[in-house]
Amino acid sequence: MEAEQQHRPAVLIPYAGPDFTPNIQDIFVYMRPETNGVLGESTILKVIERCPEYRVDIQLVYLANIPGEFIVSNYIVEHHYASKLHFAVLGKAACTRFMREQFERKFEVPFESAPVVGSFEALKALNLGPEELFDSWVDEKDLLFVDGQSIKRIGDRFVINYDIPALLHKNSRSTDIAVMVFRTRTSYAYFGDLVERMRQNLIAEGLISAHLHAGRAFHYSKSPFEQILDGLGYLYDTEASPLPLDQVSFCCFLKEHGISSTEILGAVRNPIGLFDSGSGHLVEDNLFTYTFHDTYAEALAKFLTMRAQILTDR
Numbered sequence: 001m002e003a004e005q006q007h008r009p010a011v012l013i014p015y016a017g018p019d020f021t022p023n024i025q026d027i028f029v030y031m032r033p034e035t036n037g038v039l040g041e042s043t044i045l046k047v048i049e050r051c052p053e054y055r056v057d058i059q060l061v062y063l064a065n066i067p068g069e070f071i072v073s074n075y076i077v078e079h080h081y082a083s084k085l086h087f088a089v090l091g092k093a094a095c096t097r098f099m100r101e102q103f104e105r106k107f108e109v110p111f112e113s114a115p116v117v118g119s120f121e122a123l124k125a126l127n128l129g130p131e132e133l134f135d136s137w138v139d140e141k142d143l144l145f146v147d148g149q150s151i152k153r154i155g156d157r158f159v160i161n162y163d164i165p166a167l168l169h170k171n172s173r174s175t176d177i178a179v180m181v182f183r184t185r186t187s188y189a190y191f192g193d194l195v196e197r198m199r200q201n202l203i204a205e206g207l208i209s210a211h212l213h214a215g216r217a218f219h220y221s222k223s224p225f226e227q228i229l230d231g232l233g234y235l236y237d238t239e240a241s242p243l244p245l246d247q248v249s250f251c252c253f254l255k256e257h258g259i260s261s262t263e264i265l266g267a268v269r270n271p272i273g274l275f276d277s278g279s280g281h282l283v284e285d286n287l288f289t290y291t292f293h294d295t296y297a298e299a300l301a302k303f304l305t306m307r308a309q310i311l312t313d314r
Contacts, residue, residue: 007069008240015181015235015243016061020253022296023185026061028230029220030179032170040207041178044218047197053186062181064236069173076233077171081164083271083286086312087149088164091118095160096272096310098284099146106144107153115157122159133159134166147272148286179234183249188222188293195220223291224250224299228268253296259303267303270312276305284310 019026031040048054071077078085087094095103100111107114117125123133133154142153152162171177184191199214208217221227231248245251245261254264267273271287287306291299 007067007073009067009070009236010065011063011236011238011240012065013060013063014238015247016059016183018247018249018252019183020249020256020296022253024249024296025184025188025191025221025224026227026231026249027182027184027191027221028179028227028234029182029218030066030177030230030234031218032177039205040202041180043201043205043207044180044198047194047201048182051194053184053190057185059183060180061183062179062235064179064234066177066179066234066236068171068175068177071171071177072173077168080229080233081167082269083312084149084161084164088119088161091121091160092116094118094312096147096284099149102146103144103151103158106151107158116151116160117157118160119162119164122154122157122162123165125157126155126159130165130169133162136162145289147284148289177234181235191220223288223294224253224296225268225271225291225303226288228264229288232268250296250299254300254303257300259300266309267306270309272310272312273306274308275302276307278305282307 029044031044045060048058048060051058066076095111095116103111103114103116119133122128123130126133128136136152136154138152138154144151149161150163152159154162182191195214195218199208199212199217202208202217203210203212219230221230227250228245228248231243231251232245235243235248237243245265246255251261251264255261267287272284273287274282274284275290277283287303291302294302
């Protein structure tokens with residue numbers, strides 16, 4: 001029984017419950033395994049506690065430690081990155097017509113004859129390990145972001161979602177993750193500045209190298225729909241049971257506006273779709289990137305323009 005308890009989420013600050021006030025955002029922040037630990041967690045919290053908005057416009061409303069054993073056993077990382085994993089596994093075959101067009105425009109080579117591969121196939125083709133593939137630096141001209149996916153030219157291959165093997169590889173049974181939720185009235189831009197301060201403090205503490213991007217150290221929600229995705233994997237009650245979907249603040253807001261739990265879950269699990277741009281023209285994008293840094297009202301308005309979805313959660 002004691003061993004079982006050790007492998008369950010430990011909630012240190014219970015979730016405060018949903019708040020769907022339009023000018024509020026709940027932003028999940030969780031440490032990557034390589035920077036996790038008491039020092040990394042306290043370093044991040046100190047940045048928040050020292051800013052003048054703390055306790056007024058920024059509040060810590062949830063803090064938990066999720067054991068690596070629990071994460072691996074429940075496939076949390078795989079579920080979180082399910083859409084990106086779809087492209088990383090299937091590679092070229094998963095690309096939509098729009099993605100193929102954007103590929104040809106960016107790289108100026110025919111898609112059909114180009115050596116486009118998923119990142120798992122790339123490990124073997126390029127004879128690289130997950131970390132080596134992740135750390136492969138390329139010039140901006142060799143990197144394309146489309147539909148929430150990345151395509152990077154490495155050597156003689158075009159690799160889709162080069163980061164996924166390393167993200168899966170890093171999460172082992174021995175690596176726990178600290179998860180926090182900050183409720184804020186500040187803008188995403190302001191919180192982004194705080195994230196950069198967090199990175200600088202982690203560097204000062206010797207926890208990460210100076211060249212490491214913030215995204216390598218920790219993750220934070222960058223849109224209301226990403227808040228939902230983060231809540232699905234990392235929000236638990238004091239009994240270590242996952243909190244229901246309607247406890248996530250943005251979900252409450254959506255349901256108040258007539259969107260069902262089924263619709264919400266379907267959109268988050270299959271985020272690539274066609275959206276009406278307002279001029280009768282449909283644009284293809286990923287719901288998470290399409291609503292990047294949006295308010296709840298802005299994200300809802302864009303969601304209501306979705307006319308079709310591309311299924312990746314199969």
